[in-house]
Amino acid sequence: MKEIAQIRLENARHLAEQAGGTTPFAHKVDREPTQMSRVMGANPSKNIGSRLARHIESCFGKQAGWLDYDHSRDHDANVATTAQPIRYHRYPVISEVQAGKFSECVVPYPPGSEDHYETTDYQAKGPAFWLEVTGDSMTAPAGVRPSVPEGTLVLVDTGIEPAPGKLVVAQLDDSNEATFKRLITDGGQKYLQALNPAYPLIRINGNCRIVGVAVEAKTKL
Structure with a gap:
């Protein structure tokens, strides 16, 4: 081996x-x-x-x-046979997600409003976009994985069914505010959980919807 x-x-x-x-x-x-x-x-x-x-x-x-x-x-x-080229896909970086608390996130985004694009070999199942993580609520303790520190770009696929355990972007139904967290269930009740244990659970009680599931992360050194 x-x-x-x-x-x-x-x-x-x-x-x-x-x-x-x-x-x-x-x-x-x-x-x-x-x-x-x-x-x-x-x-x-x-x-x-x-x-x-x-x-x-x-x-x-x-x-x-x-x-x-x-x-x-x-x-x-x-x-x-014949060397096959790697197919890359371009998705827009549309805004920042405040990982520590709810903050503004415009979804869906109007064409032409994107700041820039990032490429990946991941082919999304639905409309997809990159969001930059700010704050430390998704920074897990040392040695614990996954951990998504501030500055990380996360690729969000809106075509994936959110399941417990997935990292998701959730949006309030009555506003443009969103947050990036892990979706969990406990006793039949759904929650949004930070990877940083210093942050409390956010109970989902009909006040938000899941925008998409994070499928990839990029961290610039």
Whole structure:
């Protein structure tokens, strides 16, 4: 069985081939080519650590953990036939979500009102958008996962059925206020739960609706 360091190295080299070489790869991940050569060159002197791996995934629109999975069979199949291009999808960043308390979030959004777009290889089942997390209510204690700290971009898919345990964006029925929390049930009662235990549960009693489910997160270093 391959070690995680070898798997990350092979996947990083594969991404570098797609990017056109180590130098274009380094520019894409905002690193110096010499630094990348030390971790993925012919004779690497360092391994690709977890933090760098997550950064590379984010820059290439990959889901967290993609670099840790052995894709050699996929790579071999592409070489044996015809290399298939990765299809990316663009979704708008429409506004911020206040993770610590309810705040304004315009949904649905009028065309042309988007600030900018972010890309991903995730194909949404319904209209989707990115929202930036602010505040610390979704920052879990150290060592606890998942944790969604301030500054993280979360991709919200409105076409997914919200289920208990999912991270969701909920919107008040009578306003444009929304919050980003985990949906849970207890004794038949639904609640919105922060990942930070310092924040209280928010009881759902007909005062809000679920806008969508968070399916991906990006954190810029």
